[in-house]
Amino acid sequence: MPETDIAVLRTQPPEPLQPITAGDDGKLAVGDVVLAIGNPYGIGQTVTQGIVSALRRHVGGFSVYDQFIQTDAAINPGSSGGALVNLDGELIGLNTSVFNGAKDARGISFAIPARMLFSIVDQLIDKGTASQGWLGISGRDVALSALRNRATSGVFVTGVYQGGPADKAGIKPGDVIDGLDELATPDSRSLQYVSSHIAPQSEVTVHGRRNGKAFKRHLVMGKRQRQ
Structure with a gap:
């Protein structure tokens, strides 16, 4: 996958290989x-x-x-x-x-x-191919103007794509998103990174704030279209 510099090779080793243990x-x-x-x-x-x-x-x-x-x-x-x-x-x-x-x-x-x-x-x-997840929002890093939501970090939602995953989950412009599942998303780059590496059709929990109150929304990730 060129965007991430990752490829998978099929090999036929003469002897069975011991897979490495995955870490966190x-x-x-x-x-x-x-x-x-x-x-x-x-x-x-x-x-x-x-x-x-x-x-x-x-x-x-x-x-x-x-x-x-x-x-x-x-x-x-x-x-x-x-x-x-x-x-x-x-x-x-x-x-x-x-x-x-x-x-x-x-x-x-x-x-x-x-x-x-x-x-x-x-x-x-x-x-045989990899797709990147898509939330269906546009946003920017939380700024002083967004402090009415009592949020000092996260992504201030400026737009929601009609019919997209966020729209179906009830997320609205003005919300602040600060996490996906257990992962914090303190800024727009973090949110883009985390969401893009969640497979499409995966169910995720969005953590955010609306009018100063914390909320959770469950949504099914969409598929990002390649540019």
Whole structure:
């Protein structure tokens, strides 16, 4: 899937492979020790150690849906596609790139979070293609003008697409959305990222505020049309 830099390959290994244990990148915290596995410059399997430098990092020039795990573990050409694991050996990310903003930049590497990885991979295996979820709203980050809703973070809904998932769930302009299921969405980029990696037709719970009062709405995700 070009938008997310994820692909699935079918292999026929001579011996059965042991699948890696899936971890929960949602439990990561800045400072956690991580290991990056790869084949840098084709010299053979290599493991490097680092820490989580930042979470939900947006890096311009990749995709509007990126919220990478940033780490200082050494990643070089050949390391892309390798596993980023925690100290329990659980997969919490997929190494994808290094920072190219400066020639002397070191120790700034990025990995695709496991939650996003699993969502896309499951769809690719089941259907041969992956689709991104769609809420059917337009919005902006909560500003001072929206404080009448007693919200200091979230997405202020400015428009609802008629007949879309949000419209059917009763969400209206003026509402503030601050979470999907158990995931917080403190700003519009977070909401876009989380919603886009929920498979269409999935049922989700929208958490928000209307006129200062918290509410929950259940909706079925729509399918985002590719631009």
